[in-house]
Structure formats: structure tokens, C-alpha cells
Amino acid sequence: MTSTDLTPRRLGTRPTPWLRTAGTLAASAAVVALYVHAWFDTDVDLSELVTGFHNMARIIGQMFPPNWSVLSASVRAAIVTFDTALLGTTAAFVISIILAPLAARNITPHPVLYELARALMGIARTIPLWVSGLLFLVTVGISPFAGVLALAVETVGVLAKLYAEAIEAMDMGPVDAMRVSGARRTQVFLHSVLPSLTPTFVGLVIYRRTVLRSASLSPPTPVGGRIACRAARFVARRADLMPGVVGESLRGRGR
Amino acid sequence: MLEITGLRKSFGTREVLAGLDIAVAPGELTVVLGANGSGKSTLLRCAMRLIEPDGGEVSLCGADLRRVRGEQLRLARRQAAMVFQQVLLVRRRSALENVAFGALGELPLYRSLSTRLFPEALRARAYESLERVGLAKFAHQRAGTLSGGQAQRVAVARALCQRARVILADEPVASLDPRAADSVLALLADVAKSENLGVLVVLHQPELARRYADRLVGFFDGRVNFDRAPSQVSDDEVEALYPPDDDEH
Numbered sequence: 001m002t003s004t005d006l007t008p009r010r011l012g013t014r015p016t017p018w019l020r021t022a023g024t025l026a027a028s029a030a031v032v033a034l035y036v037h038a039w040f041d042t043d044v045d046l047s048e049l050v051t052g053f054h055n056m057a058r059i060i061g062q063m064f065p066p067n068w069s070v071l072s073a074s075v076r077a078a079i080v081t082f083d084t085a086l087l088g089t090t091a092a093f094v095i096s097i098i099l100a101p102l103a104a105r106n107i108t109p110h111p112v113l114y115e116l117a118r119a120l121m122g123i124a125r126t127i128p129l130w131v132s133g134l135l136f137l138v139t140v141g142i143s144p145f146a147g148v149l150a151l152a153v154e155t156v157g158v159l160a161k162l163y164a165e166a167i168e169a170m171d172m173g174p175v176d177a178m179r180v181s182g183a184r185r186t187q188v189f190l191h192s193v194l195p196s197l198t199p200t201f202v203g204l205v206i207y208r209r210t211v212l213r214s215a216s217l218s219p220p221t222p223v224g225g226r227i228a229c230r231a232a233r234f235v236a237r238r239a240d241l242m243p244g245v246v247g248e249s250l251r252g253r254g255r
Numbered sequence: 256m257l258e259i260t261g262l263r264k265s266f267g268t269r270e271v272l273a274g275l276d277i278a279v280a281p282g283e284l285t286v287v288l289g290a291n292g293s294g295k296s297t298l299l300r301c302a303m304r305l306i307e308p309d310g311g312e313v314s315l316c317g318a319d320l321r322r323v324r325g326e327q328l329r330l331a332r333r334q335a336a337m338v339f340q341q342v343l344l345v346r347r348r349s350a351l352e353n354v355a356f357g358a359l360g361e362l363p364l365y366r367s368l369s370t371r372l373f374p375e376a377l378r379a380r381a382y383e384s385l386e387r388v389g390l391a392k393f394a395h396q397r398a399g400t401l402s403g404g405q406a407q408r409v410a411v412a413r414a415l416c417q418r419a420r421v422i423l424a425d426e427p428v429a430s431l432d433p434r435a436a437d438s439v440l441a442l443l444a445d446v447a448k449s450e451n452l453g454v455l456v457v458l459h460q461p462e463l464a465r466r467y468a469d470r471l472v473g474f475f476d477g478r479v480n481f482d483r484a485p486s487q488v489s490d491d492e493v494e495a496l497y498p499p500d501d502d503e504h
Contacts, residue, residue: 173343176408179305181417182333182360187367191356195347 084144087150093205095156100163101189106172109185117160124157159204166200167193256281256453257302257335257421262311264294264301271297273477274311279421279453284444286464287457287475290497295457296340297441303335304328305389315419332504333360336414338407338424346399350390350409353398355381357417378415384412388442389467404435411442422446429465436460440467461493 003050102108103117133150178192192201194201257279264272271294279285289295303319313320318331336357344353352370355377359367366372385391388408390470395403402408407427414422424443426435444467447454457495458464464471465485473480473488473496481492 171341173339173341174345176305176341177337177343178356178359180305180332180335180337181357181413181419182329182362183356184329184364184367185363187359187362190368191348191359191370192345195345198347 023067027115031184061070080144084147084151087148089155089205091148091152092155092159095152096160097194097201100161100167101193103160103164103168105167106170107185107193118162121157121160121164124153125161126157127153129154162204162208163197166197166204169194256316257301257455258312258314259298260312262301262313263309264297264306264313264372265309267275271477272301272308272311274464275477275479277472277479279455281420281453282448283455283469284447284456284503285470285472286289286468287455287472287474288459288461288464288496289457290353290436293474294477295474296371296425299337299455299457303332303337303423325386329360333417334419335421335423336417336419338410338414338422338427339397343411344398344401344406344409346397348398349395350398350401350405351378351381351394353409354412354416357381357384357419360417381412382414384416385409385431387415395500403431403434404438405472407431407435407439407478408442411446412440415446419452421453421455426457426459429459436463437474440484441469 022242068102099121102113103121105114108114108117129150132153133146136146136149140149174192174196178188183191256461259275259277259378262272262275263270266330271292275294275298277285277287277298287295287298299420300306302313302315302320304313308321311321315331318327318334320328320331323331344350345356346372348356352373355370358377358380362377366374382391382394385394388411388470390405390408390412393405393409398406398409402411410427424464427443428439440458440463443454443456446452447469456464456468468485470482471485471488472482472491473492475496480496481488
């Protein structure tokens with residue numbers, strides 16, 4: 001039986017060798033062209049890295065000794081940042097656990113709820129952090145609370161989606177077994193879906209610890225802003241740094 | 256107890272169930288034999304409406320399963336319990352908790368928010384069910400650490416704790432060694448008799464089926480080929496259910 005599969009007729013249906021070679025060559029050329037374009041588009045010049053190195057060294061040198069007078073304020077700001085991340089993430093975690101089962105195709109109670117939950121998550125993901133931060137800032141006033149809210153929204157977008165996907169990928173056997181036994185939807189979720197996915201859910205939220213970074217970088221919220229300002233002042237106090245940096249870079253380009 | 260008449264289901268152009276009739280009587284172990292793809296698992300899933308059938312009737316303890324919806328479907332289903340091919344316990348919960356899960360459907364929601372809130376009476380009942388299948392000493396072990404045979408027996412205990420009238424088992428011994436397979440089937444036959452349950456088992460082992468079944472049902476191409484006492488089914492008839500695979504390349 002297997003020998004009949006290797007008849008010349010079957011082999012003939014494949015593209016002829018020269019055509020395949022040409023295709024491979026064209027594809028390779030396209031890839032090379034892409035890299036060449038990117039190289040020139042971004043002004044890559046490795047010699048700059050070497051000739052300009054002393055500038056980098058000088059700036060780093062000027063950062064020492066640090067300006068200790070801003071230390072306590074910086075630490076205070078860092079703590080607020082941490083608090084913001086903690087509350088924002090926890091809120092997002094709770095909301096995601098509620099939202100994810102609605103947005104998982106295999107266990108959603110209703111298609112309309114599915115679309116609604118997906119849309120909500122999509123919106124939360126699309127709004128940039130600084131936009132939602134700005135919106136909350138004008139709502140709740142200038143306080144780190146705005147940061148908490150903005151962060152929660154952003155995190156829900158990502159976390160709920162990851163959770164929903166984890167639910168969709170899970171083994172439906174235990175879920176079906178429990179459903180057949182006449183358990184309610186909520187009971188199935190609490191006792192079958194949740195225990196199976198607890199490690200995944202916890203892992204994902206810990207992975208999202210990068211929200212700490214988001215928190216410190218969300219510019220319109222006072223928290224992030226404060227940290228950024230402190231950091232900048234911390235560095236800038238050392239010297240008239242910024243004009244120097246700009247000057248150096250202009251001189252470099254002129255050559 | 257469970258009567259299935261004229262059940263039909265197609266996936267695309269492939270007709271998996273072509274108008275099937277099968278009935279499960281109390282106190283009886285009925286075994287369904289059939290080749291891969293003959294529609295055995297689909298039958299069980301369609302009967303419980305885990306997959307929506309295209310046509311036919313399913314009556315479970317007097318309830319018309321095809322007509323009921325939502326809350327009524329949930330309550331109707333409580334009369335039946337399923338045991339699956341792969342062991343489908345919640346691995347991160349104890350054997351006892353898994354058995355108690357059989358009764359989730361009768362608990363009010365607030366009592367079932369956490370396994371800690373389960374009523375004491377339910378725990379006692381779950382423990383009794385575990386004792387019934389001979390696994391009481393594993394009550395507090397995580398389900399994930401049980402052997403395949405033990406886990407299937409826990410699944411049977413869960414069905415008992417659920418107080419189901421019908422047990423549907425989809426290849427419950429597919430991944431078990433011969434001794435464990437034998438013990439699981441013996442247990443199913445035993446609970447059928449002692450608790451007067453209707454038990455329907457899909458099986459791939461004709462010898463096991465002959466040893467424990469009260470009735471043998473042969474599936475071929477989405478239809479019932481025979482439905483008789485094992486002593487009245489010849490080896491040739493069983494053999495004919497498994498045609499040589501003609502689409503091997």
C-alpha cells in the first residue's frame with residue numbers, strides 16, 4: 001500500500017526544484033533588504049558608540065557622590081508607588097477573576113455576556129495608562145488614588161484576558177463531570193475551574209509585578225510624576241547636565 | 256430509568272448517531288461495545304446534553320431531558336452521574352471533597368462557597384460513600400496523588416454521594432491495568448445490584464464486559480447491532496463490531 005503512494009505522479013505535483021530555489025532566494029533577499037533598511041533608518045553607527053563613550057563615563061561619574069538631601073523624599077515616593085501598585089493590582093485581580101469566566105468561550109453563561117466582557121477587556125487594554133490616569137485625575141483629584149484606578153484598569157485588560165485564555169485552554173473533563181451532577185454554574189466555577197487554575201492565576205498576577213514599573217512611570221499621576229521628578233532632580237543637581245548631553249550629541253552628528 | 260429513543264447526532268456530514276434506542280434498567284449493568292468512532296461517547300454526552308443532539312428523546316427518571324432548560328435541566332441531571340475515561344477529579348482537592356462535590360447541586364450557594372462551609376452531614380455522607388468503595392483511609396489525600404484505579408473508585412463514590420439513580424461510565428477503565436480495571440467494573444456491577452442503580456458502561460474490553468454485564472449492547476456505525484444478555488451474544492458478533500481499519504496509509 002505504501003509503495004503506491006510514491007508514484008511519479010504524486011511527486012510531479014510538487015513545485016519544480018528551480019521554482020522553489022527562486023522562491024527561497026527571493027525570500028532571503030527580502031529579509032536582507034529589510035535589515036539593511038532598518039540599519040540605515042535608525043542611523044546605526046557603531047563607531048559613535050566608541051568615540052562617544054567618554055561622554056557616558058563623564059555623566060555616570062557626575063552622578064557621584066549622590067545628593068542625599070532628596071533621599072527621604074525619594075523613599076517616601078517609592079513607598080507610595082508600591083502602595084499604588086499593591087492596591088491597583090489587587091483590585092484588578094478580583095475584577096479579573098469575575099470577568100474571566102464570562103469572557104471564556106467554553107464556560108460563559110451567555111454569548112452576549114461573552115462579547116460584553118471581551119469588549120470591556122479590550123477597552124481597558126487599549127486606553128494608554130497616561131490617558132486613563134488623566135481621566136481619573138480630573139475625576140478624583142490630584143492624588144495617588146487616580147494612579148490606583150488607572151493601574152487597575154490597565155491590569156484588568158491584560159490579566160482578565162490571560163485568565164480567560166487559561167480557562168479556555170483547560171481540560172473540560174472535571175467541569176463537565178461536575179455540570180452533569182447538577183451543580184450550579186457558580187459552584188462549578190468555584191470548585192472545578194478555580195482550584196485547577198489557581199497556580200496559573202497566581203503565577204500570572206505575580207508576573208504582572210511589572211505594574212510596579214508602570215506605576216512609577218505613569219506621568220500624569222502624581223505618584224509616577226513625583227518619582228520621575230525626584231529622579232531627574234537627583235541626577236540633574238550634580239551638574240548642568242542636560243545642555244551638555246544635547247551639545248555632545250549635536251557635535252557628534254555634525255561630523 | 257433511562258430511556259433513549261431515536262437519538263440522532265451528526266458532526267458536519269458525518270452521522271455519528273443514526274437513531275439510537277437504548278434503555279437502562281435499575282439494578283442492571285449494561286455494557287456498550289463498539290469500535291472507535293462508532294458513537295459510544297457521543298451517545299453518553301448527547302444523552303446528558305453536554306453535546307446538543309439533533310433529534311430523539313431522552314427520558315431520565317421520568318424527566319424529558321430534551322425539553323427541559325436551565326434550572327430544570329440542572330435538577331433533572333442530578334439523577335445521573337458520569338464517570339469518564341480520564342479520571343476527572345479535581346486534583347488539588349482531597350478525595351473526600353471530591354466525593355462531596357457530587358452533592359453540590361443540592362447545596363445552597365452560600366454553603367458551597369468554600370469546601371469548609373460544606374455541612375457536616377454531607378461530609379459524613381461523603382465518608383460513607385468512600386467507605387462503600389473501600390477507600391475511606393484515603394479520604395484526606397489529594398485526589399491528584401491517587402492511583403488510576405483508586406481515582407476511578409472515588410469517581411464512583413462521588414456518584415453514590417450524589418445519590419444518582421443512573422451512572423454513565425465512558426471507558427472508565429481505559430487507562431487502568433487489568434487488576435484495577437477488574438476491580439472498578441466489579442464495583443460498578445456491585446453498586447448496580449446493591450443500590451438498585453442503572454449503570455451504563457462504555458467499554459473496549461469484551462472479556463470484561465462478558466464477565467460483569469447483565470446486558471451487552473453492540474454499536475456499529477451509529478446503530479445498535481445487538482442488545483442481549485451476554486450469554487446470547489456470540490464471539491463472532493462481538494468480533495464483527497471491530498472491522499479492520501481500511502484507511503491506514
